[in-house]
Amino acid sequence: MRESAAGRHDRLLALVRERGTVRVADLATLLGVSPVTARRDVEALAAKGLLDRVHGQVSWPERHAAVSEGLVLGLLAPSATYYFAEVIRGAHEAAARAGARLILRISDYRPEEDRARTEGLLAAGAEGVLVAPGWRGPEDRPAYGNWLAELPVPAVLLERRADPGSPLDALDRVVSDHGHGVLLALRHLLGLGHGTPLLVARGDSPTALAVRAGYAEALVTLGLEAPGPVIDSVPADQDPAGFERAVRALHEAVVSGRASAALVHNDVDAIEIVQRLAELGVKVPEDLALIAYDDEVAALADTPLTAVAPPKRQVGRHATELLVERLTEDPAEEAARRHLSLLPRLRVRSSCGAPSGGRPA
Incomplete structure (x- = not known):
């Protein structure tokens, strides 16, 4: 199976993190790709601030080495299977890219236990949390949600929207549209x-x-x-x-x-x-x-x-990147909170009478 760009980026980042500084030409050989592909990947990752690039070489950013190394992130999800398995996988990949450790708690869609499980993440050393509450209906948001706005660490909502004007509405969030x-x-x-x-x-x-x-x-x-x-x-x-x-x-x-x-x-x-x-x-x-x-x-x-x-996997990735940014930003230059919506895709197969093939529409 052909390797995805995201998977190749993960390998590239792991190589640079391990070696500190690497020539772009050497990366092409190590990754088994063309020099053009290696340069394109390096440019994309440097643009996101994940690498430093100078004169044909790339280095692991000093801010990651000094701040992200050893960073512990917590993730509360209602399930580790079906839909949320991909969200968790995306979060894990992004945490690895940032040199951070991700720890997981599962609520089994019991919103009354979300707070205690999140406190467990903090007790385990989480310096910031990604939270997908186990809400089942709209009544659960006010009943089992406002405590999230009072957490002593940065928090990002995953695949959950807050009531407009509620305390949770001021949190960062990443959702599918x-x-x-x-x-x-x-x-x-x-x-x-x-x-x-x-x-x-x-x-x-x-x-x-x-x-x-x-x-x-x-x-x-x-x-x-x-x-x-x-x-x-x-x-x-x-x-x-x-x-x-x-x-x-x-x-x-x-x-x-x-x-x-x-x-x-x-x-x-x-x-x-x-x-x-x-x-x-x-x-x-x-x-x-x-x-x-x-x-x-x-x-x-x-x-x-x-x-x-x-875009379940991308939701996990973007949310984790946003959380790492919150934890590593200069407090004097705190960025505005963000509500990020990612667009689903339609994969056309046979059940609606259209040509099969699984291509995104």
């Missing part, structure tokens, strides 16, 4: 000639709620009316009866002609819904064009599912 992802999906289905797609979505996580809100906004943006109410989805293994109700509602919309396309959150639900619909005589994509949301396992379905792919 799920509204943009939903709009990409609807535009793609409309472009294939379908009427307004239905939304089948969970309601038990911030991502699910953001997808629902994005759907309502996309309908307004596109000047459309929904062909029916949002169909409430639930995990088949936790609530078989609720799952069957969701499948039957979608089945009825298709056979009645009300809808020929749907966006389903999330991948696992989408795969199981496709399987159950087939048992009821509705096939994807022949009878129903379907797009999944998350793109964790969508490509592994019998009919590979077109899916919206939030």
